Amino acid sequence: MVKAVVGANWGDEGKGKITDMLAEKADFIVRFQGGANAGHTIVNDYGKFALHTLPSGVFYDHTTSVIGNGVALNIPVLFNEIKSITDKGVPKPKIVVSNRAQIVMPYHILFDEYEEERLGKASFGSTKSGIAPFYSDKYAKIGFQVSELFDDDLLKEKIPRVCAQKNVILEHLYKKPPIDEAELLNTLHEYRDMVAPYVTDVSLLLDQAIKDGKTILLEGQLGTLKDPDHGIYPMVTSSSTLAAYGAIGAGIPPYEIKQIVTVVKAYSSAVGAGAFVSEIFGDEADELRRRGGDGGEFGATTGRPRRMGWFDCVATKYGCRLQGTTDVAFTVLDVLGYLDEIPVCTGYEIDGEVTTEFPVTSKLEKAKPVLEKLPGWKCEIRGITNYADLPENCRKYIEFVEEHIGYPITMVSNGPGRHDIILR
Numbered sequence: 001m002v003k004a005v006v007g008a009n010w011g012d013e014g015k016g017k018i019t020d021m022l023a024e025k026a027d028f029i030v031r032f033q034g035g036a037n038a039g040h041t042i043v044n045d046y047g048k049f050a051l052h053t054l055p056s057g058v059f060y061d062h063t064t065s066v067i068g069n070g071v072a073l074n075i076p077v078l079f080n081e082i083k084s085i086t087d088k089g090v091p092k093p094k095i096v097v098s099n100r101a102q103i104v105m106p107y108h109i110l111f112d113e114y115e116e117e118r119l120g121k122a123s124f125g126s127t128k129s130g131i132a133p134f135y136s137d138k139y140a141k142i143g144f145q146v147s148e149l150f151d152d153d154l155l156k157e158k159i160p161r162v163c164a165q166k167n168v169i170l171e172h173l174y175k176k177p178p179i180d181e182a183e184l185l186n187t188l189h190e191y192r193d194m195v196a197p198y199v200t201d202v203s204l205l206l207d208q209a210i211k212d213g214k215t216i217l218l219e220g221q222l223g224t225l226k227d228p229d230h231g232i233y234p235m236v237t238s239s240s241t242l243a244a245y246g247a248i249g250a251g252i253p254p255y256e257i258k259q260i261v262t263v264v265k266a267y268s269s270a271v272g273a274g275a276f277v278s279e280i281f282g283d284e285a286d287e288l289r290r291r292g293g294d295g296g297e298f299g300a301t302t303g304r305p306r307r308m309g310w311f312d313c314v315a316t317k318y319g320c321r322l323q324g325t326t327d328v329a330f331t332v333l334d335v336l337g338y339l340d341e342i343p344v345c346t347g348y349e350i351d352g353e354v355t356t357e358f359p360v361t362s363k364l365e366k367a368k369p370v371l372e373k374l375p376g377w378k379c380e381i382r383g384i385t386n387y388a389d390l391p392e393n394c395r396k397y398i399e400f401v402e403e404h405i406g407y408p409i410t411m412v413s414n415g416p417g418r419h420d421i422i423l424r
């Protein structure tokens with residue numbers, strides 16, 4: 001049984017918490033896309049952790065954590081992350097890394113920095129983790145696969161070929177020092193030694209797991225609106241954030257993905273540049289940001305304050321549709337308990353017309369939110385475990401959202417902890 005846990009929005013919906021919870025009954029947790037540019041925050045009995053590369057299942061001893069071929073693998077980050085959790089007393093997790101995953105090179109990170117610097121005000125708000133240069137090279141067929149680390153003849157031929165191209169850009173476009181080929185070879189030898197104990201034919205492993213009836217969770221990063229095809233291009237990430245890509249980024253058949261849990265946050269937040277129709281500003285935004293998530297809405301990787309907004313039915317309906325949602329997990333609802341009234345964006349007004357369908361980016365930039373106000377419930381809902389025990393206005397909020405997005409909300413998360421969940 002393969003399940004995917006993915007985001008409907010701009011990321012930071014609480015996928016880490018939902019994955020961590022579902023991992024209790026899973027055998028494999030697979031990262032299938034993205035890199036160390038975003039993070040999951042997980043609160044459990046060992047403490048509070050921000051994970052960037054490791055899947056959210058690393059805290060259980062019955063699960064295998066898998067880095068799939070679709071991931072942008074930063075080997076030193078992976079190593080530091082393993083160390084950071086074992087240092088806090090978490091038992092050493094079982095981790096495997098796909099022999100077909102590609103490696104984030106030190107120069108990818110530099111190119112990311114230099115390009116944002118060059119763009120200045122027009123920059124994308126990149127986390128400067130090297131993700132866009134990494135995926136560009138992968139598709140330009142000059143990336144380095146994990147398997148290639150073990151072939152010295154190949155590396156000695158490939159490094160000068162790749163550096164010849166990179167160094168022209170470094171010197172002439174960015175006016176920066178060129179890559180030292182010998183140093184790069186040394187770095188790749190270090191990477192080889194670090195990753196060697198984990199390298200596996202992941203698609204073969206997962207094929208056997210499926211045949212054995214094991215439960216596999218595919219853990220997405222970011223959300224639909226950051227997908228390079230279906231998101232707010234060009235203010236997107238560089239690998240697909242959709243459950244469908246889970247099949248490719250893990251190396252399994254698409255028809256094996258039976259359940260798609262799309263995580264939706266009870267209000268909106270976004271990082272980076274790009275149109276954000278239901279965005280709020282000033283004190284209203286500051287208060288929601290301060291109360292949001294678990295200890296405020298600040299990036300797990302960068303610490304940047306997130307942009308805040310009211311719940312957006314248009315974006316979320318679209319986000320759920322593109323994921324192929326079977327279940328919606330509605331998260332961080334407890335945070336809204338302070339509001340007298342809760343505005344919800346139910347439509348976009350574009351050139352005088354109201355639509356509930358999410359438009360292409362050029363039209364999105366002209367969209368104004370159509371807001372409806374729902375009454376708040378003005379109390380703490382953490383600790384409630386039965387749906388019927390939620391205040392009436394809270395249930396009305398959930399049911400209003402469910403009707404407008406058109407997908408069933410089967411889980412409601414009312415706190416950051418693993419067991420703060422209401423199943424419907």
Ligand code: GDP
Nearest residue numbers: 012013014015016041293294332413414415416
């Ligand atoms: P992800 O990238 O989708 O995994 O999301 P993040 O981990 O970046 O952001 C979610 C934040 O909200 C984290 O700080 C979680 O601990 C927290 N969180 C998740 N679910 C809930 C919830 O139901 N209530 C509250 N208050 N916080 C939550």
